[in-house]
Amino acid sequence: MLLAFGSAAAYGTNIVTTQIASQAGLSGSLVVFYRVFLMxxxxxxxxxxxxxxxxxxRTERRAVALFGLASALVGLAYLSSVAYLxxxxxAVVFYTYPVLIVLAEPLLTPAPFRPDRLAVALVAFIGVALVVGPxxxxxxxxxxxxxxxxxxxxAAQFFTAAASPGTLLPAKLFWSHLIIxxxxxxxxxxxxxxxxxQALxxxxxxxxxxxxxxxxxxLTQLMALARVAPGPxxxxFCAEPVFAVSIAAIVLGERLGSLQYAGGALVVAALMINVILEQKRRAPVPA
Structure with a gap:
């Protein structure tokens, strides 16, 4: 879970600095291309x-290929959506993916459906919506x-990454980015x-x-998914927009409203409950 939070924080920072780079004349698609090339x-x-x-x-080649395709599609579809919205x-529509993961997990993995996890996901989504302020x-x-x-x-990223436990991390990174x-x-x-x-x-x-x-x-997203189920x-990753908005307030001086603070508190509360629930599920049953 710490790796997942670290990944969300890194991605959140990434959003703010991408905006700064765009103000200097570097498009988001250009930065995406160079970061994928560098990886x-x-x-x-x-x-x-x-x-x-x-x-x-051989048994995991399909999952790794699907992971690469899903990763490429995330960037392509998300970047394209902001041309019309x-x-x-x-952002609010995009961050429905944690809810989709919770709903799909019982269908795609042996994990049972957990109403408490769905409730936490919905609370976190409401918090994200308030933070982003659509x-x-x-x-x-x-x-x-x-x-x-x-x-x-x-959502597909999480399941396909978890479906290739026998593939080493460097191989996942290499082949997925060769597709991206x-x-x-x-x-x-x-x-x-x-x-x-040199334009960079x-x-x-x-x-x-x-x-x-x-x-x-x-990197930390893949490391997290090697250790934690897709649902939790x-x-x-609902923390990502909270990190982004907080960093934007500190670095760019953007002012936050009361609804954004309330939304951030909802997300933090949901994530804390999620961690507590996972710890209870993993705790050994006393003899």
Missing amino acids: LALVGAGALLWRFSLAVP PVSVA DLHGLDPRGLVLALLASVAA LPVAAMVLSLTGGFLPP ALAPLAVVVTIGGYLVGF AGLA
């Missing part, structure tokens, strides 16, 4: 230097479909926003933190 290059170099195995067991609305004007069905598709893909890279390149070519690597110097600190946040977030791990 692939680092894992490939690490495999050569330290002789990590990039082999994927206010960012806040897209603007309900100008809703476009195309944007809603894309944001929901990103939510479904995010052409999708990121396609998005960049469609938006016409390609710039050479327009906002060096923001770019370093953005790419670093992604690398740390993706997915709920931990």
Whole structure:
């Protein structure tokens, strides 16, 4: 759970610094392309230097391929949805994925349905909605479909990552990003926003933190999913927008309203309950 919270914090930081980079003229799709390229290059170099195995067991190749496709689809659909929707609305629709995970977990894994976990997920989602503060004007069905598709893909990420326990972490990182890279390149070519690597110097600190946040977030997400079931791990990621809004308030000086504070408190309360429930389930039964 600590790894999951760490991943959510890294992704939340990533959101704020991506915004800073965009203000300097670096599009989100450009930063996505370079961060995926760098992850692939680092894992490939690490495999050569330290002789990590990039082999994927035959029985898990489908799950790893689906994980890569789901990861690519999250970025593609989410980035596309904000072309038709206010960012806040897209974010609220996207963050339905922890609820989807809780609902799908009994169908896709041996885990039983847990009403208490669903209740916690719904409370956390309400908190996220209050934190983000959706603007309900100008809703476009195309944007809603894309944001929901990103939510479904995010839920699929958790299940497909958990379905390949025999695949080493470097192999998961390498093959998933080998799938993500052409999708990121396609998005960049469609938006016409390609710039050479030296353009990243327009906002060096923001770019370093953005790419670093992604690398740390993706790595710790996979490490968490190797240790925690999709349900409780997915709920931990409701903390991501809370981290993002809090960091934006500190770094960018954005003012928070009372509803956002209330929403953050709801999310924190839901996450604390989630951790307590998981600890109780894992506690040994006295003889």
